[in-house]
Amino acid sequence: MSVTNGWAAQGLNLLAQMAAAGGRTDNATFFSAASESLKAAITKNMWNGTLFCDGVCSEVGGNSRVMTNIFFLAFGLVPSEGIDAAWKVVADWGLEQIGDYGAFWFQTAISSGYYSPYYDTPDDGTAIYTALTKCDTYSWCSGLLNDNLSAFLALSCCLNAPPYLYLRVVSLII
Amino acid sequence: MTRESWHDGTYSHGWGSSAIIGVTQGIMGVHQLSPGFASFSVKPKLGGLTSASITVPCLRGYINVTAGPNGALDVGVPCNTRAILCTPRSSHDLTVLSNETHFLLLDGKVTPAMNSGGHLCLSEPVGCGASGTARVLRTRLR
Numbered sequence: 001m002s003v004t005n006g007w008a009a010q011g012l013n014l015l016a017q018m019a020a021a022g023g024r025t026d027n028a029t030f031f032s033a034a035s036e037s038l039k040a041a042i043t044k045n046m047w048n049g050t051l052f053c054d055g056v057c058s059e060v061g062g063n064s065r066v067m068t069n070i071f072f073l074a075f076g077l078v079p080s081e082g083i084d085a086a087w088k089v090v091a092d093w094g095l096e097q098i099g100d101y102g103a104f105w106f107q108t109a110i111s112s113g114y115y116s117p118y119y120d121t122p123d124d125g126t127a128i129y130t131a132l133t134k135c136d137t138y139s140w141c142s143g144l145l146n147d148n149l150s151a152f153l154a155l156s157c158c159l160n161a162p163p164y165l166y167l168r169v170v171s172l173i174i
Numbered sequence: 175m176t177r178e179s180w181h182d183g184t185y186s187h188g189w190g191s192s193a194i195i196g197v198t199q200g201i202m203g204v205h206q207l208s209p210g211f212a213s214f215s216v217k218p219k220l221g222g223l224t225s226a227s228i229t230v231p232c233l234r235g236y237i238n239v240t241a242g243p244n245g246a247l248d249v250g251v252p253c254n255t256r257a258i259l260c261t262p263r264s265s266h267d268l269t270v271l272s273n274e275t276h277f278l279l280l281d282g283k284v285t286p287a288m289n290s291g292g293h294l295c296l297s298e299p300v301g302c303g304a305s306g307t308a309r310v311l312r313t314r315l316r
Contacts, residue, residue, distance in 0.1 A: 100189050100190060101189050103192045104188065104189045104191075107192045107195045107196035107200060108192075108199075111195055111199040112200070114195070118205050118215075120217075120291025120293070121200075124262065125201055125218075125219030125221030125223075126221040127221075128200035128201060128219075129200075129201060129221025130221070130222075131196060
């Protein structure tokens with residue numbers, strides 16, 4: 001639920017920016033106020049001082065709290081005083097059991113977010129460096145290792161060889 | 175654009191390109207600050223790397239960034255843009271930068287700087303160098 005609210009707050013913020021760019025001042029003011037109101041409510045009701053909860057904080061654990069904090073960091077919704085703590089929740093989880101969709105947002109979150117204003121990550125870049133270079137059967141690029149499909153399609157359009165050879169080539173490359 | 179996932183889907187999604195986010199924004203710290211990259215910031219954090227380079231294409235040209243040891247930073251700034259240039263002020267950089275450091279060397283000249291989280295940034299955004307050359311940012315030993 002909190003992720004949905006995060007999307008809504010960010011969507012309203014972007015609508016406000018688009019309205020402002022188009023000269024629709026009244027609409028920009030309306031959407032901006034709605035976004036700020038929703039962000040204030042999120043912080044009041046879903047922030048426990050350490051992390052954003054996916055619903056009731058006492059019942060949250062595991063991957064759900066990680067994903068909630070991922071999206072709120074990516075959207076720039078975390079109060080400045082809570083960034084280090086929320087960031088640590090995400091960075092400590094690593095990319096375990098996070099697929100390709102999640103990997104996009106994970107890397108966005110620990111890279112200081114996708115949308116302005118950007119925040120300063122509390123480390124020296126080690127977390128994102130580790131995420132980028134880690135690839136095993138449990139991490140974000142496991143799909144590529146297991147299936148070879150993205151690279152396979154790219155190669156099969158250009159090479160005149162049997163499919164098993166493509167797969168072998170890709171495996172050697174990886 | 176890339177596939178929807180490593181496993182399946184159409185070629186109309188950004189999800190398969192997550193490593194670009196990590197490298198461009200996370201390691202090299204290149205962030206767009208206004209529409210069309212009219213302004214941007216460069217705040218590298220190299221993690222375990224000694225040095226790194228990247229070319230980021232944008233609507234106004236190519237942003238070329240090379241970051242090296244001791245906070246060295248070379249940035250090719252497109253001439254129709256303005257850039258905030260910063261050098262990391264992380265734990266292993268404290269040999270050259272302290273909290274009291276308030277200047278950097280820009281193209282060899284002492285230039286005012288200010289702390290910004292984990293970075294020391296030039297106080298004013300800069301444009302391209304003479305004849306479009308890269309801007310050269312260096313720290314100064316305390």
